[in-house]
Amino acid sequence: MESELNPNDPKEFQDTDEDIAEKGKKEQALLDQRLRDWYTVDEQTWSEAQEVVPGSGIWVYRDVLPTDLDIIERLESVIDDPNNDYYYRDAMVGYSMKMPEYRDCVDFKYKRSDIDDDKSEHGDILRALADDVTHRQLQAVKDYTRRYNIGELRYWEATNYIRYYEGQHFQEHHDHGYSYNCVVSIVAFPKEGFEGGELYFRLQNVKIKPKAGDIYIFPSNFMYPHRAMPVTSGTKYSMVTMLDYSDKFHKPEFFEETGS
Numbered sequence: 001m002e003s004e005l006n007p008n009d010p011k012e013f014q015d016t017d018e019d020i021a022e023k024g025k026k027e028q029a030l031l032d033q034r035l036r037d038w039y040t041v042d043e044q045t046w047s048e049a050q051e052v053v054p055g056s057g058i059w060v061y062r063d064v065l066p067t068d069l070d071i072i073e074r075l076e077s078v079i080d081d082p083n084n085d086y087y088y089r090d091a092m093v094g095y096s097m098k099m100p101e102y103r104d105c106v107d108f109k110y111k112r113s114d115i116d117d118d119k120s121e122h123g124d125i126l127r128a129l130a131d132d133v134t135h136r137q138l139q140a141v142k143d144y145t146r147r148y149n150i151g152e153l154r155y156w157e158a159t160n161y162i163r164y165y166e167g168q169h170f171q172e173h174h175d176h177g178y179s180y181n182c183v184v185s186i187v188a189f190p191k192e193g194f195e196g197g198e199l200y201f202r203l204q205n206v207k208i209k210p211k212a213g214d215i216y217i218f219p220s221n222f223m224y225p226h227r228a229m230p231v232t233s234g235t236k237y238s239m240v241t242m243l244d245y246s247d248k249f250h251k252p253e254f255f256e257e258t259g260s
């Protein structure tokens with residue numbers, strides 16, 4: 001049967017082996033740097049750390065991403081500009097499936113190595129933003145891993161910047177296993193200006209009212225199903241990053257396949 005080109009089929013845009021090898025090299029350099037920072041930098045980037053319910057394993061680190069970092073303003077100065085390829089997309093679930101009844105927000109996802117070749121002002125802004133965010137979050141992650149003796153979480157999925165308008169939501173899911181292998185998840189709230197949009201963990205019966213600047217760190221596995229409740233007014237932004245320690249699922253050819 002004759003195949004037709006389908007612009008919506010991700011296979012049409014698969015990278016060559018050389019592209020994947022090149023991406024793997026950049027990714028490795030990034031991991032090496034992150035591991036150096038893991039061992040050589042020790043800085044408290046939060047004002048307060050607290051387990052939200054004793055024994056839950058869900059921790060809040062307050063003021064890790066303070067509003068004067070202007071995270072969303074910096075991000076949107078780039079992705080609102082029509083003169084580049086950076087833009088919010090309809091958020092997907094699992095392996096690039098669009099399911100608006102399940103998740104109806106938009107998102108923009110990138111890791112620093114994705115934009116290495118962009119030497120424009122836009123690339124500079126995104127690189128600096130990734131550095132600021134990763135540095136401050138990494139310090140809190142290190143504190144979390146020490147509490148539970150987890151070890152180095154050297155694999156960081158691209159940070160997903162998510163925008164929810166009024167009424168938008170993300171139904172219950174857990175983070176590990178479907179399209180990405182991760183041990184620990186970070187959810188951050190970089191900006192004020194909305195009501196609703198609570199982060200709800202059903203099994204722990206924890207409903208979190210987001211506060212700008214705070215990040216939440218929690219286990220990614222099936223015991224931590226969570227949802228983003230509908231926003232009742234305003235615009236909510238969140239940032240999600242998933243972390244892992246195992247080499248097994250993070251070879252360049254594997255993360256190319258998952259798009260992570």
Ligand SMILES: [Fe+2]
Binds near residue numbers: 175
């Ligand atoms: Fe999640």
